[in-house]
Amino acid sequence: MKRLLIPLAAAGLSAAALAAPAGAAPQWVTDDLVPKPADAYGAAAFWLDANGAALRKAAQYHWDAKDVTKVVATQSKDVPDGKPGMTAPTGAPKASKSGNVNLPKTIGKVFFLDSKGRYNWCSATAIQSRHRNLVATAGHCVYENGKDVFQKWVFVPGYYQGKAPWGVYVGAYAFTTYDLDVYDDYDGDYAFVAVHNGFSFVGEKQVTAREFGEWVGDKWMKRREIDADEFAKCQKNLGDCWSEGEDKAADLVGPDYPGAVLEKVEVDEETYEAAKVGRGQGFKYGEPLAEPVDKATWDAYKGLGKKGTDKVGNYTITHFYTQKWIKPGTSRKYFEARYYIGVAKDTGRLGDVVGGQGFAWNQPRGQKVTVFGYPADRHPDGDKPYSGVTPKWCSGVTANKAYQVNTFRVEEHQVLKCSMTGGADGGPWLMRYDNGKRTGYVNGVTSMFHDQDGNDRVDYISSAYFDGETAAVYDKASYAETKKIVGPNGELLQ
Template sequence: MIPRARHFVAAALSSALLMLPAFTGVADAAPASKVFAVPLAKTLSDVKRVAGYWRPDRLKQADNYSPATPAAAAAPTTSSAAAASGPGAPVAVVKQATAAQGVAPVPPRKGTARTMGKVFFRFGDKEYWCSASAVAAKNRSVVATAGHCAYDSRQAKPADYWIFVPNPGPNGETPDGIYVGASISMHEDWSGKADYDYDYAFVTVHRGFTWVAKDGGYVMQDVGRLQDNVGGLGIDLNEEPGSYTVAAFGYPAGAQPDGSTPFNGKTLRKCPERATRFTVAPGRDLQKGVELQPCDFSPGASGGPWLIGYDDSRRLGTLNGVNSLTWNRDAKGRYDAVSSPYFDTTTGEVYRRAAGLTTIPNVT
């Protein structure tokens, strides 16, 4: 028997969901593709229905909702769980290298980038939230987050009332707008098997809006496309773990293993840059996850970006992962690592599907 101090415990970072059901079908996928696509708000009336749910009074309570947290599970208890083998505005520019490939980051039309924020949504009759980020794309309208922050694999059902709020204020403020989800693009093994090797989603969003007070109530005011307003992170694919360093970001809020709550979910946090390595957890169907240690993120940070080459002055970097699982590798009182799915060529296929969609021209 392995001593307790050496047990490795993994939990999803960001609704007690996710078992491993049989695959139930593809909503929109080419025969040779691994992309599973699910529509969210398709029409103007759909957008207004979602917007009407997230009125200012509800958004003021948003930080009191639950950070989405699929049920915890033990990882392997042997050392195999350790390292293993607007007009005129810029648009995304594709770059390619011999092994890696990706998309360059893009600044907003005005000011400094503000790409990171939160997604709010419902599963059933309960509200949840996660972390997320805006990604550079030709449609200027893509958000990256964890798969479990957009789709419930147990019920084979997407989240309801899904919105992205970049740069959220501590009391429900939405200084850079509210963006209603139009469509989720993900890997079929997330939707069908809850395979944490593919716990990522790229959500195409509609044009943003803000609530404006009028005649004793509120009306929606269109504010334009996401990327134009806040910029977009780049994307980097097929990097070899250990050959680069990343910084992880998110809005952690949940309790640590010892019950303490050092984070309040209202402040964007950063785990300092570290080299990554592969990690394996068969109990989570995780064979090629990438681990960052040390990092004490807790629930709420799910879906937050992993960035290469983050420039603090421009607040831009290149996306190479998203927070998926948090780890208590030494079985002590605090989480000490976080892992992401490995971003490879298939991830690029999922991203390109999200980046190629068009949305309705006006949300008001």
């Protein structure tokens, strides 16, 4: 996929925050995810179809045990690349509680398909932006191996067991650091994704064939089986109906005919006695069957059976049967077409629905943060304490030093003591988290998981350090404009 490398001359944050030497490498790249509303509708419908079956099928982005590494403190003095800065959050209605920490409404899961067609998810959060349409997550939850973007990428705030309570938000444009995109450098393992307006399916509506043909959006036809009288009436009214098959009587065949079916036929006693005993047409079928009946039934009976009484005087009707082998016949079936459209609802801009967390960069290390995510993966020792169904959190103070992981080109990650596992990656590190307002400042996103004491358990997580380069990526992303997917009547917009 061709990428657009954005020059540093874009308007936005202060010139001081974005200052770079002449001839320096570009700091960010951007990729199209699903920019067209029609395609975005299809991506959202993919995840929402069959009551969210694809959402429930997805599994957390998986970290192999061999990738759960140790981090090593660097010896060099850590110096921010510019002045610290912050962008304030926007509030939202209160969300649910978890223990003594109130969960922000902004958090949720991102879902996507990788190049092998696997259904995956990561954690993420809505973040403040000019157009109230931005999601912050880990770069590896948007870019596959730092290269092409994942397919059918969507954000579902408040996700729970296949449900999207505030709608599905399809990614339109992805923004990340140049180093992650080009070198798969996890010092830049973050991404900001501009999403379209959210929407949800609210049901189906039966319409006429003409309305069906004119409808731009999700639609389908169902066929209903009808009887011959309904079919005749439908044809008279020029309805959309048709027949299949033909009326064909059963054929008399021998017992060795492929697919032959044995059928018993009730006859009178004389015919039964005249029939031979054995296999084939006209032969007797078992012993006569004596059916006990009441006096009224016995009096009224005029069938082929023989009326009589048993030894104690009870009324009976004895039935006689012969057998024949037939090739079953067929009957014509009649159908009527019924047309339906999917009724979708625009749920609005992401930030207007769930709010957006603030953003902070070039902050001193040693900050108190609250980290949210949906952990689900196993620890390296095989233990699986998390389900991934509900969000979890960690709270603490980040280390005062920068840390490195050579295998991922990491030189200056920030770390936090926390035991959350894979699935929590992409979740926000919120500085100055206000438990009442449920807002804070995104100063990192979970990137990696570490086993520092060597006991095969995750005990630390790490994030890219948000510096001036991160601010430049965020600033560019905050300018991205996106669109509504459906109109006021649920129609697909072009």
